[in-house]
Amino acid sequence: MASSLPLITLCPSLLPSRSPPLSLRRLLHRRNQWLGRGRRINASHEGLEALYDDGYRNAGSLHDYLQAVGDLLEFDQGPLRWFCPVDGGPPIKNAPLLLFLPGVDGNGLGLFMHHKALGRIFEVRCMHIPVYDRTPFKGLVKFVEDVVRFENSISQDKPIYLVGHSLGGCLALAVAAHNPDIDLILVLSNPATSFNRSQLQPLLPILRGLSSQLDIFVFYLLSINIDNQVKMALDSIGDGSHPLQTLYKLSRNHSSPLPRILVYIFSVMGDDLMEFLAEITGYSTQEAFSWKLKLLKFASYYANSHLHAVTAEVLVLASCLDRLLPSRDEAKRLLTLLLNCKVRYFEDHGHCLLLENDIHLSTIIKCTELYRRSRKHDRISDYLPPSMMELEAASKSSRDLYRSTSPVMFSTMQEGKIVRGLSGVPNDGPVLLVGNHMLMGLDMIPLCTEFLREKEIVLRGLAHHLLFQEKIESSSQEYDFFDFVSIFGAVPVSDKYFYRLLSEKAFVLLYPGGSREALHRKGEKYKLFWPVQPGFVRMAAQFGATIVPFAVVGEDDIGELLMDYDDMMSIPFVKDRIKDFNENKNIRNDDRNQDIFVPFVCPKLPGRFYYLFGKPIITSGKELLKDRQTASALYLHVKSEVERIISYLLKKREEDIYRGIIPRTLYQVTWGSDHQVPTFEP
Structure with a gap:
């Protein structure tokens, strides 16, 4: 039945009066979803909640896709048109426009698996080229340009996204080349710019x-x-x-x-x-068939001849098992030719990349930091919280760490009672979590994911700027650590971001010891390397933020530090490599004088990670802002609390009979892997 397809035609002002309506137009009219001339879908809410449903867990299959195509083709007559998939509901406030430009099939359902996910964060419109339409390539370009220029004229401060597959990738590049003054962001899935080198x-x-x-x-x-x-x-x-x-x-x-x-x-x-x-x-x-081949050939030639004029941001998604086009090699070529290009490779995927079940386009856009609602990407206002699927994907990628360390989390209630779980941590921001770093920052992943699972709260970490060095090429389709940093809301450590996060009543994660603590030397485990100035206390007081001191232990139970910074700097060629790396990355040492390096660690039979969040500290604000001595006293109190919690955990973990991985494994074999492994009584 055609009525099973949740689509409506869009922008009737761009369609001739003879264009036949899709049957869903009547259905959606009853829902008051019909669009007037040139009108947009209105947002229904300010933003997204953490762990929102992005639809990928029930995105359908190729079976559903074929059914949808069959429904759409019942009305495949008339000229070019746009349609809007509305199964994702209305987008968030101020959502940018996303135009999908189809491949050579022309049906416009290439984002079928992504309608709900993209529909939450974009206003999605899909181009439909009827089977019997013979519009030449330049006519297709003009059809897209008309919409791009009109939308830019009414909203010049927001970007317009062009997602193009195969032929649609050539269309997107041509439109971008013709309109260098319009803020466009291109996402190209196996673009047909390589058609002249096709295996076909x-x-x-x-x-x-x-x-x-x-x-x-x-x-x-x-x-x-x-x-x-x-x-x-x-x-x-x-x-x-x-x-x-x-x-x-x-x-x-x-x-x-x-x-x-x-x-x-x-x-x-x-x-x-x-x-x-x-x-x-x-x-x-x-x-x-002959017409489509001619169209592809001309589209490839035209797009390639205009690559020099493309100044837009471009993300190329390349399938390494593409049987139609040499997409891997083409991605490398475009990376060298385009001014502002990033590439992601997908090792085990074919030509129809966006129709494969384990490809999540909205997540890819988040990870590459391409999502924005203004002229320039803003890490605060443009941030989108992780969805439930993204949390599950992050948990899957860190599953080995979880299984080997079985993290235990405690918190302290306002009256001083220690309980298992995070109930002692306030539910309302602004909250500043201040703690110690373990070796190589392994404590961050369990901490951030557990806050999402238990409290549905995103911890906005202040992280070393090296984690935000631009990646222009990646072979990862799953999470890597850098994707984790982007998805879970970390920002480069700076007073500007610190101020803005607290003003937004966020939950901010701060490690005052920074990289010096995470890359400590031998004999320095659980030692704090905090700066002298109490800057974070005064900033927290300015916004009346609650400070929660916390600590984590367990690094000595998973590995032994064999070569630290001093050992490596004693080897001439290693020393040169470390110095070159830090100079090339523009890494600025602070007063704790720490180069970035990778220590040599010998793994141990894993123990366990233990976290404890101390009693929340309410900042009164005025006294701390005016009295530097009072601020310094509170700073030293927070630091001493972290040191006290470290000592407490190191002592109490000796009472945990499940500290070792063998007794934990036996327990889970007996009671099931989902059953919470017991620990010491606080």
């Missing part, structure tokens, strides 16, 4: 001579990631087997990524398979 080029003369149904079949097989099974399909065509027989064999292969979609196709479509594939790929006739 040797096959094109052959495909032109085949029947229309057979070339549809070959092209469709190549457009999805089935690894060496593509070769199997082509071999079967060469030896005279009917392609449907090969497709059926693939559907019986349980190790193949295709069974679910193929079983659906055969059970529902039957003999109409070729007709259906023709519709969803846009090649219903030999003429249509």
